[in-house]
Amino acid sequence: MCLGVPGKVVSVEPDPLGMHMGKVSFGGITKEVCLAYTPEAEVGDYVVVHVGFSISVIDEEQAHEVFRYLKEMGELAELEVPQPGDASSDPQAGAA
Amino acid sequence: MSGEAIADLSAGPVCPVPKIEHDTVQLAHGGGGRLTQILIEGLFLDAFRNPALEALHDGAVLSLDGAFRDDTPAGAARLAFSTDSFVIRPLFFPGGNIGSLAVHGTVNDLAMCGARPLALSAAYIVEEGFPMDDLRRIVAAMQAAAQEAGVSIVTGDTKVVDRGKGDGVYVNTAGVGLVPAGVEISPTRARPGDKILVSGALAVHGIAIMSVREGLEFETVLETDSAALNGLVADVLAAAGDAVHVLRDPTRGGVASALNEIAASARLGVRIREAALPVWEDVRGACEILGFDPLYVANEGKCVVVVAPEGAPAALAAMRAHPLGREAVEIGEVVAGPAGRVVMESRIGGERVVDMLSGEQLPRIC
Amino acid sequence: MRFVDEYRSAADAGKLLAAIRHTLSRPWTLMEICGGQTHTLIKSGIDRMLPQTVTLVHGPGCPVCVTPMEMIDRALVIARRPEVVFTSFGDMLRVPGSETDLLTVKSEGGDVRMVYSPLDAVKLAEANPERQVVFFAVGFETTAPANAMAVWRARELGLENFSILCSHVLVPPAMEAILSSPVNRVQAFLAAGHVCAVMGYHEYEPIAERYRVPIVVTGFEPLDLLQGILMAVTALEEGRWGVENQYARSVTRAGLTPAQQRIAEVFEVVDRPWRGIGEIPASGLRLRPDFAAYDAERRFQVGGITARESPDCIAGEVLQGLKRPQQCPAFARTCTPEHPLGAPMVSSEGACAAYFAYGRA
Numbered sequence: 001m002c003l004g005v006p007g008k009v010v011s012v013e014p015d016p017l018g019m020h021m022g023k024v025s026f027g028g029i030t031k032e033v034c035l036a037y038t039p040e041a042e043v044g045d046y047v048v049v050h051v052g053f054s055i056s057v058i059d060e061e062q063a064h065e066v067f068r069y070l071k072e073m074g075e076l077a078e079l080e081v082p083q084p085g086d087a088s089s090d091p092q093a094g095a096a
Numbered sequence: 097m098s099g100e101a102i103a104d105l106s107a108g109p110v111c112p113v114p115k116i117e118h119d120t121v122q123l124a125h126g127g128g129g130r131l132t133q134i135l136i137e138g139l140f141l142d143a144f145r146n147p148a149l150e151a152l153h154d155g156a157v158l159s160l161d162g163a164f165r166d167d168t169p170a171g172a173a174r175l176a177f178s179t180d181s182f183v184i185r186p187l188f189f190p191g192g193n194i195g196s197l198a199v200h201g202t203v204n205d206l207a208m209c210g211a212r213p214l215a216l217s218a219a220y221i222v223e224e225g226f227p228m229d230d231l232r233r234i235v236a237a238m239q240a241a242a243q244e245a246g247v248s249i250v251t252g253d254t255k256v257v258d259r260g261k262g263d264g265v266y267v268n269t270a271g272v273g274l275v276p277a278g279v280e281i282s283p284t285r286a287r288p289g290d291k292i293l294v295s296g297a298l299a300v301h302g303i304a305i306m307s308v309r310e311g312l313e314f315e316t317v318l319e320t321d322s323a324a325l326n327g328l329v330a331d332v333l334a335a336a337g338d339a340v341h342v343l344r345d346p347t348r349g350g351v352a353s354a355l356n357e358i359a360a361s362a363r364l365g366v367r368i369r370e371a372a373l374p375v376w377e378d379v380r381g382a383c384e385i386l387g388f389d390p391l392y393v394a395n396e397g398k399c400v401v402v403v404a405p406e407g408a409p410a411a412l413a414a415m416r417a418h419p420l421g422r423e424a425v426e427i428g429e430v431v432a433g434p435a436g437r438v439v440m441e442s443r444i445g446g447e448r449v450v451d452m453l454s455g456e457q458l459p460r461i462c
Numbered sequence: 463m464r465f466v467d468e469y470r471s472a473a474d475a476g477k478l479l480a481a482i483r484h485t486l487s488r489p490w491t492l493m494e495i496c497g498g499q500t501h502t503l504i505k506s507g508i509d510r511m512l513p514q515t516v517t518l519v520h521g522p523g524c525p526v527c528v529t530p531m532e533m534i535d536r537a538l539v540i541a542r543r544p545e546v547v548f549t550s551f552g553d554m555l556r557v558p559g560s561e562t563d564l565l566t567v568k569s570e571g572g573d574v575r576m577v578y579s580p581l582d583a584v585k586l587a588e589a590n591p592e593r594q595v596v597f598f599a600v601g602f603e604t605t606a607p608a609n610a611m612a613v614w615r616a617r618e619l620g621l622e623n624f625s626i627l628c629s630h631v632l633v634p635p636a637m638e639a640i641l642s643s644p645v646n647r648v649q650a651f652l653a654a655g656h657v658c659a660v661m662g663y664h665e666y667e668p669i670a671e672r673y674r675v676p677i678v679v680t681g682f683e684p685l686d687l688l689q690g691i692l693m694a695v696t697a698l699e700e701g702r703w704g705v706e707n708q709y710a711r712s713v714t715r716a717g718l719t720p721a722q723q724r725i726a727e728v729f730e731v732v733d734r735p736w737r738g739i740g741e742i743p744a745s746g747l748r749l750r751p752d753f754a755a756y757d758a759e760r761r762f763q764v765g766g767i768t769a770r771e772s773p774d775c776i777a778g779e780v781l782q783g784l785k786r787p788q789q790c791p792a793f794a795r796t797c798t799p800e801h802p803l804g805a806p807m808v809s810s811e812g813a814c815a816a817y818f819a820y821g822r823a
Contacts (some may be wrong), residue, residue, distance in 0.1 A: 004604070005381075005466075006463070007381070019615060026378075026382070027378050028378030029382045034581060034608075036720065039720065050604055051580065051608045053611070055607065056712040056718065058465055058712060066474075066689050067468070067474070069689070073481060377463065381463060384463065386578075442505065442507045444471070444472045444511075445476065446507015451819050
């Protein structure tokens, strides 16, 4: 129900009726998209496009969340490696 | 080209090339009379110049001297014969038109048999009122395509139907070719362990057509990949010989349908890897926003090669050395089973079945 | 492609799967609402990579699937009229009505055209003043802003030859209907990311509270779904409930205010029948009186048409996650994409179609 594809805004054209449009690039192909619902979108921003309308400006900070989480997971897994004879989960004791 | 002969043309046309005075195709152009003769000589003959055609018999007779290596049954060359009709809309698209597509299509069908294409026929069903200039453009494209592929268009037919009873023009091409002695290309030759190669990037033709139909704009115009593959195939066969088991051009229905057909005919399974599929970035973008799966989108200048593992490196090298195969890659292999089933390993390591296309791939909702 | 490829990494998917396995101590049943999410899960093979103790049931998040059959029948009547150009998204063209479908009407001479955006339909109306252009406005809240803008623009332009056949549905009432059902097995939801991009997720907080379920707003790429599942399972294991946001790069709690404003301007909430499920109160949208002139049902007087469902289609049970497609006796036998008995086999986001195409048993 929600085929929304991220694309990069390459141009913005204000419209007299207030329905301002723009061109969005999806890996190199560009399509005209209505930016009326994301008036703050600027050239260079990434937006999610659904049936010809931008419905979100992608927050790059938040986009890294899952990868930050994965990195933390990876570090935690290393710290928790059990040592022979060591029943405690004290990270200091575990780290060589 | 049947109908009453208006003049004795056995020594070639006796008049200078007649000038076609009409701007649009008339019903009479298909009637078999004078206007038909003018259309044939002024348009088709003028474009497809070759001795076989200029004889203007009902069929072309081709000399096969030297084509057969020896005439014992085990070593006899065989005739490959194929036909295809073209009803594509729009008629003209970036990089080609219905004419060039028609030539490439039948040349490729012959090449996929392992044959050296020899000659083509071209038949037209034209709608009354069709612009003559458009027909000229189509015919010129066919001659250019034929020349590049090293074949001649040696016979043909034209019919004209009432306005409203056709869709501009439909084209049929049929072709004959020679399969050299010892070349055996067929899905029944596929074996578990065979490598599956594709000659280049997928889904280009289908997306190029959709872009014209759906009003998508590309930063650089995306052209069809329509091309004659007989040269590439000849190189592959020369390099890998007997190790080449199956050839298929993945047109309508895409690579997915081609692989399903091969798997079904061979009664074997196929496994491919999503990460290995070659797709250009902008074609991917178009597929994403339309909700298309590149595996199901038509290609008109690509081939699938199923080759024994010992022949795969040579086949791949031969393709990459050819202008039409620079991006050739291995995408998977033939497996013992389940028979007829094509399975793909997804980018994230999961698995899914790649089934035959049902109906037409429609752009996805929302 | 940026913001797409990085969410399809095999290595990261492996880590999330390991984390899910590590977290689980007992079986749980989750539902993903959105058809697009179902599509990704099956296409990428995630449903088979998850530990067996996590059961994913597929929800009614396929607007094509839940559009009542009488709407299709009404569309067919309108599309057959010679003055009408009937426009629609691709999927709706193959959904069977009582007798036939839009694609067949097209082959019989109806002017049925596929469009990518409702604005394309408005453009068609502008360019063809002598024809009546009708747009089949089907969808969840994600599509409502687009349809609202199309109608609003038609009014700004003073178009008299544009109208919409409206079958809009809303997600939160559907979730409540599922949760309040006596046979409900769903313990946590993956909420539809793009619906929430538009509407925000504040509407889900009272639902999470009332039924004590975790609701995780989730995106559509493989890593999004895996992280969403991990967050849901973690909450369940820890006995927590409430709304969490996995898809924070595109979703905020408040949502897209200008879009919500336009929707409220053009549409009002009504009760709506959901195909296979029945009527759910306050679960749909219809045009407000100010915009009623753009309602194709009124313009073409097709409101009275009722429909006849196939007795063999169990779409309702599939859409509520009570049965899997393979449990339907007709699945892959009398019901296939070529001869569908119901909508979930036709829509590319329908569970039945996804199972058939990607991995039927």
